Amino acid sequence: MTSCGTPAASATTARSPWSTASAPTTPSPRGLLHFANGPVEVLVNLTTEPVPLPSGARMPAASTAVSDQLPAEAAIWFVRE
Numbered sequence: 001m002t003s004c005g006t007p008a009a010s011a012t013t014a015r016s017p018w019s020t021a022s023a024p025t026t027p028s029p030r031g032l033l034h035f036a037n038g039p040v041e042v043l044v045n046l047t048t049e050p051v052p053l054p055s056g057a058r059m060p061a062a063s064t065a066v067s068d069q070l071p072a073e074a075a076i077w078f079v080r081e
Contacts, residue, residue: 044075056080 028034031047040060045051050069053059057078059066064074 039079045070048072
């Protein structure tokens with residue numbers, strides 16, 4: 001279980017159709033996709049509710065305006081401070 005009470009997904013490996021490299025995904029609550037490519041991490045919120053941002057996230061890019069929460073159906077690309 002995660003801190004928000006939802007079952008955590010198991011770690012898997014995602015393969016991009018545009019790359020021969022694979023990016024390991026990070027266990028995350030249902031409805032969230034979280035993976036890293038080197039120092040850059042991506043978090044996609046596929047739910048209908050906003051979720052808290054990861055601690056220490058410094059966002060160079062986002063799909064929409066973001067404050068202290070990632071809105072529903074949005075994504076951020078970030079590095080940790």
